[in-house]
Amino acid sequence: MSLRVKFFEINLETRGENSIIDITQKVEEKIEASGTKNGLVNIFVPGSTGAVTTIEYEPGLLKDLPAALERIAPSNIYYAHEETWHDGNGKSHVKASIIGPSLTIPIKDGKLILGTWQQVVFLELDVRPRKRSLIVTILGD
Amino acid sequence: MSLRVKFFEINLETRGENSIIDITQKVEEKIEASGTKNGLVNIFVPGSTGAVTTIEYEPGLLKDLPAALERIAPSNIYYAHEETWHDGNGKSHVKASIIGPSLTIPIKDGKLILGTWQQVVFLELDVRPRKRSLIVTILGD
Amino acid sequence: MSLRVKFFEINLETRGENSIIDITQKVEEKIEASGTKNGLVNIFVPGSTGAVTTIEYEPGLLKDLPAALERIAPSNIYYAHEETWHDGNGKSHVKASIIGPSLTIPIKDGKLILGTWQQVVFLELDVRPRKRSLIVTILGD
Numbered sequence: 001m002s003l004r005v006k007f008f009e010i011n012l013e014t015r016g017e018n019s020i021i022d023i024t025q026k027v028e029e030k031i032e033a034s035g036t037k038n039g040l041v042n043i044f045v046p047g048s049t050g051a052v053t054t055i056e057y058e059p060g061l062l063k064d065l066p067a068a069l070e071r072i073a074p075s076n077i078y079y080a081h082e083e084t085w086h087d088g089n090g091k092s093h094v095k096a097s098i099i100g101p102s103l104t105i106p107i108k109d110g111k112l113i114l115g116t117w118q119q120v121v122f123l124e125l126d127v128r129p130r131k132r133s134l135i136v137t138i139l140g141d
Numbered sequence: 142m143s144l145r146v147k148f149f150e151i152n153l154e155t156r157g158e159n160s161i162i163d164i165t166q167k168v169e170e171k172i173e174a175s176g177t178k179n180g181l182v183n184i185f186v187p188g189s190t191g192a193v194t195t196i197e198y199e200p201g202l203l204k205d206l207p208a209a210l211e212r213i214a215p216s217n218i219y220y221a222h223e224e225t226w227h228d229g230n231g232k233s234h235v236k237a238s239i240i241g242p243s244l245t246i247p248i249k250d251g252k253l254i255l256g257t258w259q260q261v262v263f264l265e266l267d268v269r270p271r272k273r274s275l276i277v278t279i280l281g282d
Numbered sequence: 283m284s285l286r287v288k289f290f291e292i293n294l295e296t297r298g299e300n301s302i303i304d305i306t307q308k309v310e311e312k313i314e315a316s317g318t319k320n321g322l323v324n325i326f327v328p329g330s331t332g333a334v335t336t337i338e339y340e341p342g343l344l345k346d347l348p349a350a351l352e353r354i355a356p357s358n359i360y361y362a363h364e365e366t367w368h369d370g371n372g373k374s375h376v377k378a379s380i381i382g383p384s385l386t387i388p389i390k391d392g393k394l395i396l397g398t399w400q401q402v403v404f405l406e407l408d409v410r411p412r413k414r415s416l417i418v419t420i421l422g423d
Contacts, residue, residue: 003144003280003285005320005422007390038146040183040278042322044388047397048338055238056189060221060231068214068235073350080342090342094350097337101400102386104243106185106278108148113276115188118242135395137322137388139280139285139421140146144285144421179287181324181419196379197330201362201372209355209376245324245384247419249289254417256329259383280421281287 006034008136010043014050014124017092018066022057023134024119027105028112030136039140041112042104046135049092049126051099057119069095069125092125099123107140147175149277151184155191155265158233159207163198164275165260168246169253171277180281182253183245187276190233190267192240198260210236210266233266240264248281288316290418292325296332296406299374300348304339305416306401309387310394312418321422323394324386328417331374331408333381339401351377351407374407381405389422 008030010023023043031041043052055061072095079090103120106113114120124130149171151164164184172182184193196202213236220231244261247254255261265271290312292305305325313323325334337343354377361372385402388395396402406412 003146005285005322007320007388038148040146040280042386042388044386044395045397046395046400048336048400053238054189054242056222056234058222058225060223060225061234061238063221064214064231064235065238068239071213072353073346080345081338081340082342084340084342090346093338093343094346097335097343097347097403098350098381099239100241100382100385101336103241104183104185104245104386106148106183106276108276113185113187115186118187118189121238135388135390139322144287179289181287181421194379195330195383197363197375199363199366201364201366202375202379204362205355205372205376206379209380212354240380241382244382245326245386247289247324247326247417249417254326254328256327259328259330 003141006138010134010136012122012132014130014132016129017127019124020062021122022119023122027120027136031107031112034138036107036138036140037110039107040104041107042137044135045101049089049096050132051096051101051123052103053099053121054118055121056117089127092127095125144282147279151275151277153263153273155271155273157270158268160265161203162263163260164263168261168277172248172253175279177248177279177281178251180248181245182248183278185276186242190230190237191273192237192242192264192266193244194240194262195259196262197258230268233268236266285423288420292416292418294404294414296412296414298411299409301406302344303404304401305404309402309418313389313394316420318389318420318422319392321389322386323389324419326417327383331371331378332414333378333383333405334385335381335403336400337403338399371409374409377407
């Protein structure tokens with residue numbers, strides 16, 4: 001069978017800074033809807049204050065990961081970004097650029113390949129609630 | 142020629158925390174086995190305490206990279222993850238989420254495209270030795 | 283239409299440490315040259331002291347991101363990498379491995395999908411000016 005590309009969107013309303021949203025099931029639903037058996041799925045965040053990665057989705061790490069990001073981009077320091085926009089989210093941009101807006105995962109036999117304790121997550125790094133439309137690109141047969 | 146997707150596994154036994162394993166040759170062997178001339182290879186870590194990236198594989202950086210990750214997720218602080226599992230690897234999860242579980246590299250003329258001093262590495266971030274099965278997905282012609 | 287893979291190069295001359303170069307338009311030009319309507323584009327950095335990510339390309343963040351990376355890999359500490367090469371760029375390697383050499387973005391209707399304030403950037407993390415050839419791989423129809 002020849003490979004095809006299909007696009008889907010995952011729409012989210014976030015609660016603002018450090019809300020970490022488990023999108024695993026939504027990605028799996030898109031794969032099923034696409035009818036794809038084998039290939040790759042890419043999840044992409046259009047926007048510069050959100051990121052996508054994987055994590056074991058349990059309450060402790062939902063505190064520990066933001067705490068680590070605070071060490072990289074503390075809340076209480078000056079950001080030159082403030083000169084341009086005065087919107088208080090310089091730290092959000094910095095964290096998003098370091099984690100990155102793109103994640104690619106294999107699809108095998110119609111299933112997302114993940115570890116037992118591994119979930120796909122969107123990280124809202126902006127300082128206020130946001131509406132987000134993630135792009136799910138499925139490339140496979 | 143039309144594009145196809147092929148899967149391979151790279152099986153590793155790690156020595157535990159901060160073991161960094163050069164998997165470049167194993168990835169190249171999978172590309173050769175696949176017969177792929179041009180496309181992309183994705184290396185994915187199923188699991189939430191390992192990560193994949195590239196580095197110049199020389200003994201100094203094998204110390205310097207873990208030292209930098211220790212600044213992001215120190216060993217001697219409290220992790221809320223401990224409340225859930227008591228397994229002492231909160232820091233491992235945090236580091237893995239920041240570096241990420243997925244890496245995509247071009248294949249051209251049957252060869253992995255890399256810089257002269259650049260190797261593909263698996264980072265064992267967990268605190269104990271682990272068996273790992275990385276998924277190598279090759280999409281090309 | 284069946285999917286195809288096409289390669290392009292983006293050649294850059296960097297000004298050295300912490301020069302952040304907006305490559306969005308160059309990536310868009312390659313997509314247009316490829317004639318690809320729908321698929322994925324991967325940008326890959328051959329080399330272990332550069333990285334690729336997205337950011338809102340405005341002067342403030344071009345200072346804030348390097349400042350955050352300096353917290354992860356400070357300039358004024360010892361790097362074991364120095365024992366091997368004595369080239370003063372241990373911090374550059376560490377930053378590059380953490381951010382990563384690879385970025386994959388969807389192409390839809392012939393256009394790169396990005397947020398309004400989101401640009402694709404190459405990060406020169408090495409301590410001296412460098413010539414860079416990034417590999418742009420386009421996989422689509």
